[in-house]
Amino acid sequence: MTKNVSAHAVSLSRRKLLQASGIAAGGLLLATALPFSRRSYAEQYVNKGPEDAPLDTPTALGAFLRIGHDGQVTLISPKIEMGQGVQTGFAMMVAEELNVTLDQVRVQEAPPDEKLYGDKLLGFQATGGSSSTRSNWQPLREAAAAARLMLIQAAANQWGVSPEECRAENGKVIGPGNRELVYGALVDAAAKLPVPENVPLKKPEDYKVIGQPLRRLDTPGKVNGSAKFTIDLQLPGMKIATVNACPVVGGTLVSVDDSRARAVPGVRDVVKLDNAVAVIGDHMWAALKGLKALEIQWDMGPNAGIDSAQIERALHAAFDREGAIAAEAGDINKAIAGASSKIEAEYEMPFLAHATLEPMTCVAQVREDACELWVGTQVPVMAQQAAAKAAGLPPEKVIVNNQLIGGGFGRRLEADFIAQAAAIAKHVDYPIKLVWTREEDTAHDLYRPHYIDRFSAGLDANGMPVGWSHTIVGASVMARFAPAAVPPNGLDADAVEVSNKPIYKLPNLKVRYVPEAPKAILNSWWRGVGPLHGAYVMESFIDELAYAAKQDPVDYRMKLLGDHPRAQAVLKLAAEKANWSQKLPTGHGRGVAVQEVFGSYLATVVEMQVDAQNGIHITRLICVADCGEVTNPTSVHSQLEGGTMFGLSAALYNEITIKDGHVEQSNFHDYRQLRMSDAPPVETHIIPSHEVPGGIGEAGTAMIAPALVNALYAATGKRIRRLPVARAGYHVA
Amino acid sequence: MLTLNINGADHQVDVPDDMPLLWVLRDVLGMTGTKYGCGIAQCGACTVHLDGTAVRACVLPVSNIAQGQKIVTIEAVGKSDLGKKVQDAWLEHEVVQCGYCQSGQIMSAVALLTQHPDAGDAEIDAGMSGNVCRCCTYTRIRGAIKSVSQA
Ligand code: FES
Ligand code: FES
Secondary structure, eight states: OOOOOOSSOOOSOHHHHHHHHHSSTTSOOOTTOOTTTSOOHHHHHSSOOSTTSOTTSOEESSSSEEEOTTOOEEEEESSOOSSSOHHHHHHHHHHHHHTOOGGGEEEEEOOSOHHHHOOTTTSSSOSOTTOHHHHHHHHHHHHHHHHHHHHHHHHHHHHTSOGGGOEEETTEEEOGGGOEEEHHHHHHHHHTSOOOSSOOOOOGGGOSSTTSOOOOSSSHHHHSSOOOBGGGOOOTTOEEEEEEEOSSTTOEEEEEEOHHHHTSTTEEEEEEOSSEEEEEESSHHHHHHHHHHOEEEEEOGGGTTOOHHHHHHHHHHGGGSOOEEEEEESOHHHHHHTOSEEEEEEEEEOBBOOOOSSOSEEEEEEETTEEEEEEOOSOHHHHHHHHHHHHTSOGGGEEEEEOBOSOOTTGGGOOHHHHHHHHHHTTSSSOEEEEOOHHHHHHTOOBBOOEEEEEEEEEOTTSOEEEEEEEEEEOOHHHHHOGGGSOTTOOOTTTTTTTSSOSSOOSEEEEEEEEOOOTTOOBOOOTTHHHHHHHHHHHHHHHHHHHHTTOOHHHHHHHHTTTOHHHHHHHHHHHHHTTTTSOOOTTEEEEEEEEEETTEEEEEEEEEEEOTTSEEEEEEEEEEEEOSSOSOHHHHHHHHHHHHHHHHHHHHHOOBOEETTEEOOOSTTTSOOOOGGGOOOEEEEEOOOOSOOOOOTTHHHHHHHHHHHHHHHHHHSOOOOBSOGGGGTOEEO | OEEEEETTEEEEEOOOTTOBHHHIIIIISOOTTSOOSOSSSSSOTTEEEETTEEEEGGGOBGGGSOTTOEEEOHHHHTTSHHHHHHHHHHHHTTOOSSOTTHHHHHHHHHHHHHHOTTOOHHHHHHHHTTOOOTTOOHHHHHHHHHHHSOO
16 A cells, blocks of 8 residues: 655645545645645545555545445546546435435545556546546446445344345435435444345436436536536645746757846746746736746757648658558459449548647646646646656655646647646745746647548449548547557558448448658547547548539438447437438538537537628527437537537637647637637437447537538538638628 | 625625626625636626626626626526527527526527517527537527517
C-alpha cells in the first residue's frame, strides 16, 4: 500500500477530510483542503479492508463501492465527468443493482490506478473514445449486485436465517417477519465476506432506475456558480501563473528580459522553461500584464518556415507511398476495369482545435519529495507520469486529484499542460494555478489531423458498386500517443476506423493508409476520433455514387445495408421523421448519413435552404440512434443534440492554419464557434433496444458533416469535398 | 481603495484601476462562479449584471464602475424571483453539460428576460448569441428560456 507521500503531518482529521472531499457529487470541494495535508487517494480509498478502516471511513466493497455507516453509497468513478452525464449513468447502474435510490449514491473520482480503473476497451485509464458505458456497464452492475448479495448474506448471518429468506430494498435488508437492517449497519460485516462470483444481474423488465430519464447529479452546482472546476480552485498561499510557449513547435527559449514584467504590481515570479516563460502573480491580471511586458527571444527552431501549403503538399505527395493495407477483398483492379462506369473523388478535412471553454488549467504544488495536482484530466495515470517526469520524482510521489472538466472533447487526453504546470511549480515554494489564456489554448493545442482521402469506385450497369478503392493520408495520432499500439507497417486503427469495415456491401475493395506526420503541428484525439473522419468520407462518397447511379440516396444506402438491420432501422426512421419522400422546393435539399459508430447505429438528416447569397438556413436536423440498452435517455438525447452541433460548428467554420511555423488562429473572433443564432433545433429519436450499450458521446459529432454536405449538394448541386464549408463561401443565414 | 457593491454587499478592494471586474471577482474576492473563457468579450462566460444589464466582466475595468452601481453575479442571481425561475428552468430542461458556460448563459438569460419578459426566438437569438457553449446546449437553453418567457 502507498504510504503517505507527505512529509508533513496529516493536520485534518479523517472525518473532516472525508467531508471536505465528498461534499459535491462528482467533484471535490477543495477550498478547505490543504495541500499535502490529506493522505493520498490511493491510501484513503483503495483496497481498504474493514480492519484498518477507522469507524468514520466508508467501508470498501470492492474497487468501485464504499458504503458508510449512514448508508451513504459512494461510487468511485473510473470516468471523469465532463458534461456527458457519465457519472450519473454510473450511479444509476449502481443504484439499480444495489436497490437504492439515485439520491443515496454520490460519486467520487477514481485515483490513478491502471489495475483497478483501467478501461478494458481503450487499454488504459482514460475517459474517451465513447467507451465509458460500454466498458463499465457490466463490471459496475456486477460490483453493485455482488455488494447487494454480501449485504443480504451479512443480515442473514446476523439473524441466523438463510439468505434466500431475505431481500434488499431501498437501502435495507428485509428478513423473515419483516425484520430489517439498514445497509449502514451491515456494511462492516458484509465487507468481511468473500465477494461472490458470477452474480446474476437484473433483467431489463425488472429495471427501476436504468432507462429512466433522471436528472443529472452534477447540475445543481453548475447553475448557481458553486461547482468548482480546476480553474476555480483556491489553495492557501496559491498564486496564479500564466504562460507563453514558443509559438513554433520545436522552438526554444533563448533569453528573456523580465525587468518590466517584474515591475508590474502583483507579479511574484518569472519562471523560464526550455520552451516557455511563465509569469506568476497574486492574480491573473498581474500575471497577464507581466506576460505582456516580457521581452522574449525565441529560437523558432526547424519548423519556423512551415506553412499550411507546405503541409498540404507533403500530404498529397504521401499518396505515392505504398502505406499499409487496412482492408482488402476480391480483385479491385479487375472489378473497376470491368465496371460500367467509374467515379473518383478526393476529400479533405482540416486541422481542428478543441477550444474547450475552460482553457487548459492545472493546480500544482511541487516539493522536494512530493507533488500534488488538482486537475481535470481524462488520463489520470498519464497525468501522474507526466508531472512526475517534469518534477523529477517517481510517479508514486505524485497525487492526482481529478476535477470536474469544463469541456474535454479529447483535449484533456493530453498531459502537456500538466507537465508544464509541474515544471513551473518546481521553481517556487507555493502552489500555483496555471491558467492558459484563450490565445495560448488555441495556438498550443494538439490538433485533429488534416486528412486527405482518395476514392475510386466502379459501378455496374445498375449503378451499384462492384469495386471500391480508398486511400487515406494523414497523421497517425496513435503513433505519437501510444507508439507501442501501432504495428510496424504503421497501420493506425483509429485512422482507418469505419473505412476498413464498411457497413455497405462492397464486394471488391482495397483500403490503404499512408501515415504522414505534418511538420510544425502536433495531432491528437478530437471528439468523434476515427469515426468522425471515416463517416465523413464514406458517407460523402456513397452519396456521390447514389447520385451517379441516379438513385435516391436513402434507397441506395438501404440496398447496400442488407447485412445491417439495425443500420437499416435507423435510416428508415430518420427518413420517415424527415418526410424524406416529400418533394422540396428549388433551393432546398435534404442530406443523409448513416453509420455504425462507437458500437451505436446512427442516421442523421439535414434539411436546408440555401439563398442566393450562399446563406445556409438549416430548417431541420434529425438524428436517430440505436445505441443498445439506454441507461439515462435524457443524457443520450443531450449528447446527440450537443454532439451533433459540436460537429456542425467545425464542419461549418473551423480550420486551423499554419504560417511561419505557428498557428494563425488565436481566440473566438478568428476561430468562430456555433452560437445561438446559428444553432438549428436538433430532433433526436432513440430506437428502444436491449442490445449491449453503444457509445453516444461522440456518435452525433461523427455524423453531421456528411449529412450537411450531402444536403448542400441536394439544395445547390455543389459538392463540397473540403471542410469547412465556409471555405466555399457559405455561411449560416 | 474602491468600493464595489456586489450581490447587495459592499466590498473594499485595493486593485489596479485597469483590472477587469472578472479577475477582481475571481482572484481577489474568491467568487469563482463567473468564468473566464476568452478575455475579449467573445464568449460571454464572464457575464454579470451591472444595474441589471448584462456586461462582460473580462473587459470591464473596475475603475469604470461608478460608486453605487450594483453588480450581481451568478452566486446571487437566484435571490430574485426571475433568477430563481431561470435556474429552475435550466435544471428542469436538463440544459447543462460540462456546465462551464452556464453561469454566463444564465446571467444573459435573466438580463434578456428582464428586458423582454416575453422573449421569443428573435430576442433569444439577439440576446444569447454573445454566449458560446462549446458543448452546444443551445436547443435546451432556448427551451428553458421559452418556458420562463411569457411569450
Ligand atoms: S471571458 Fe468575457 S466574454 Fe469571454
Ligand atoms: S455546457 Fe459546456 S460549454 Fe456550455
